[in-house]
Amino acid sequence: MTTFKLQKPEEEVRRVGFVLQKQGIHERIPAQVGLNIDISGSMAELFSSGIVQSALERVLPVALYFDDDGRIDTWVFSDTDRIASITPATANNYGGYVEREITGNPLLKRILWGGTDYAPVIRSNLMTYGLLEEQNSGGLLGMIFGMKRDTLGEETRSGVPAINYFLTDGQNSDHDAAWRLLREAEHAESQIYYVMVGIGDDEFSFLRAAAKEFPNVGFVSARNLGAFVGSDDAYEKLLPAELCSWLKHEHEGDDDHH
Numbered sequence: 740m741t742t743f744k745l746q747k748p749e750e751e752v753r754r755v756g757f758v759l760q761k762q763g764i765h766e767r768i769p770a771q772v773g774l775n776i777d778i779s780g781s782m783a784e785l786f787s788s789g790i791v792q793s794a795l796e797r798v799l800p801v802a803l804y805f806d807d808d809g810r811i812d813t814w815v816f817s818d819t820d821r822i823a824s825i826t827p828a829t830a831n832n833y834g835g836y837v838e839r840e841i842t843g844n845p846l847l848k849r850i851l852w853g854g855t856d857y858a859p860v861i862r863s864n865l866m867t868y869g870l871l872e873e874q875n876s877g878g879l880l881g882m883i884f885g886m887k888r889d890t891l892g893e894e895t896r897s898g899v900p901a902i903n904y905f906l907t908d909g910q911n912s913d914h915d916a917a918w919r920l921l922r923e924a925e926h927a928e929s930q931i932y933y934v935m936v937g938i939g940d941d942e943f944s945f946l947r948a949a950a951k952e953f954p955n956v957g958f959v960s961a962r963n964l965g966a967f968v969g970s971d972d973a974y975e976k977l978l979p980a981e982l983c984s985w986l987k988h989e990h991e992g993d994d995d996h997h
Contacts (some may be wrong), residue, residue, distance in 0.1 A: 763983065797968040938981075
């Protein structure tokens with residue numbers, strides 16, 4: 740079983756920079772980095788074997804490179820409303836993070852090892868970054884029932900684009916709801932790019948279709964997650980060409996405002 744253990748963060752951050760240079764990014768572009776971790780029942784073995792911890796340690800240098808705060812905004816999700824935004828992962832707390840903050844966290848017991856839905860955690864991402872706001876619906880029904888409607892915007896609250904990694908090993912049960920959120924975020928030109936990492940042998944038809952349809956969604960296959968994060972070209976996979984082009988576009992658009 741091939742895995743990765745983060746030993747020298749500074750050295751790994753340099754490797755991230757080198758990969759980006761090969762993609763034509765020669766100066767640092769500030770970005771927020773997030774991670775959505777599937778905690779459905781089928782993921783349990785990947786947690787107990789330490790592979791999810793390895794994956795988090797492989798993503799951390801990306802966050803240390805892009806994010807001024809050097810942190811991974813971290814969410815866990817299973818199905819329906821069983822999601823949580825948890826303590827961000829940083830260079831100071833990544834050791835033992837998964838066991839401490841997820842599998843051994845008593846506050847998460849009710850949401851561990853459920854099914855798989857994407858929309859609730861995507862919604863939480865968008866709200867956290869200030870890209871989605873709930874507003875009262877107009878008309879009599881809105882007044883009576885307190886109905887809300889979503890309003891999606893282009894710029895994050897901080898004005899810095901967000902890269903969000905999705906670790907999941909199965910198809911979601913909420914295709915329509917998740918698709919609608921991704922479509923509305925893309926239509927609003929929201930400053931968020933999703934790198935969907937599909938773990939295992941599932942076809943991932945939803946994620947592949949989303950990556951084909953939306954310019955701010957990418958799909959990466961990781962049939963063996965341990966081998967994926969332990970490979971020499973892991974950063975090339977985590978920083979695909981489409982993401983790099985998107986970042987350059989966002990950066991150029993930011994320059995246009997000044």
